[in-house]
Amino acid sequence: MSKVFTVVSGKGGVGKSTFCTNVAISLAEQNKKVLLMDGDAGLRSLDLLLSVDSMVVYDWLDIIENRCDYNKARLFFNDNLQLLPAPITYPDSLTKEIFMDMVGKFREEYDYIIIDSPAGTGELPLLYANCSDMNIVIATPDEVSARSACAVGNALIKQGIGEDKLRLIINRFDEKAVKRGKLLNIDDMIDRTYIRLLGVVPEDRNLMYFSVTENLLSDHSNTKFAFGNIAKRILGKEVPILL
Numbered sequence: 161m162s163k164v165f166t167v168v169s170g171k172g173g174v175g176k177s178t179f180c181t182n183v184a185i186s187l188a189e190q191n192k193k194v195l196l197m198d199g200d201a202g203l204r205s206l207d208l209l210l211s212v213d214s215m216v217v218y219d220w221l222d223i224i225e226n227r228c229d230y231n232k233a234r235l236f237f238n239d240n241l242q243l244l245p246a247p248i249t250y251p252d253s254l255t256k257e258i259f260m261d262m263v264g265k266f267r268e269e270y271d272y273i274i275i276d277s278p279a280g281t282g283e284l285p286l287l288y289a290n291c292s293d294m295n296i297v298i299a300t301p302d303e304v305s306a307r308s309a310c311a312v313g314n315a316l317i318k319q320g321i322g323e324d325k326l327r328l329i330i331n332r333f334d335e336k337a338v339k340r341g342k343l344l345n346i347d348d349m350i351d352r353t354y355i356r357l358l359g360v361v362p363e364d365r366n367l368m369y370f371s372v373t374e375n376l377l378s379d380h381s382n383t384k385f386a387f388g389n390i391a392k393r394i395l396g397k398e399v400p401i402l403l
């Protein structure tokens with residue numbers, strides 16, 4: 161039975177889709193079966209990040225509305241990692257129960273289902289969060305992102321989601337800038353968001369080149385190591401937070 165993780169943020173553009181893609185690759189490399197679900201209806205991006213965009217035919221709404229079998233909608237990145245693309249739009253009638261029923265078709269087969277949510281606290285992020293075993297809040301180390309991560313955490317708690325189901329990822333961390341006092345440090349981020357830390361991802365331009373070059377992170381890069389450590393922590397292993 162898989163665990164469902166939703167990746168959310170207050171502010172847009174802080175790295176949710178990049179995080180989802182790379183942490184899913186790391187979990188798959190650690191021999192876990194992972195389904196990445198693109199939850200960003202209308203603004204899907206995971207098919208591009210995994211370079212399977214030319215193969216997209218169906219999406220998860222096609223499963224819900226019986227236009228295709230659930231097996232047909234997913235795309236194979238490799239044996240351990242598959243992608244379920246996002247629809248262009250979704251109907252007002254979509255409920256937590258309907259969405260969970262669709263997710264349930266995959267739960268036997270996968271160890272982890274990771275949902276890439278749109279930013280903010282709109283209908284879809286709250287619906288996904290209500291279907292999840294864990295919610296990962298992504299924030300960059302600056303005041304605006306920290307405040308919005310705190311707001312999204314509070315919005316989830318208001319929905320009845322326990323603090324124990326929230327984790328923080330600090331993305332685009334740049335130690336030199338932190339030392340020069342230009343970015344918030346790890347403690348500042350935890351103090352401002354009140355969310356338990358799951359991991360830190362460094363600032364790395366290769367993550368931006370990824371969708372154009374189709375080159376995955378090098379096995380020897382610090383960033384690859386950081387994603388590997390986050391994947392291990394998701395698996396319940398004790399590994400140090402710092403790079």
Ligand SMILES: Nc1ncnc2c1ncn2[C@@H]1O[C@H](COP(=O)(O)OP(=O)(O)OP(=O)(O)O)[C@@H](O)[C@H]1O
Nearest residue numbers: 172173174175176177178279332362363364367368
């Ligand atoms: N650690 C990082 N270092 C450098 N660039 C990064 C890092 N993480 C993400 N980026 C870049 O930041 C931009 C936004 O990333 P991404 O699309 O993953 O954000 P998002 O939170 O999913 O955005 P949206 O809210 O629009 O869905 C991209 O150009 C991405 O390559």
Ligand SMILES: [Mg+2]
Nearest residue numbers: 176177200205
């Ligand atoms: Mg995104």
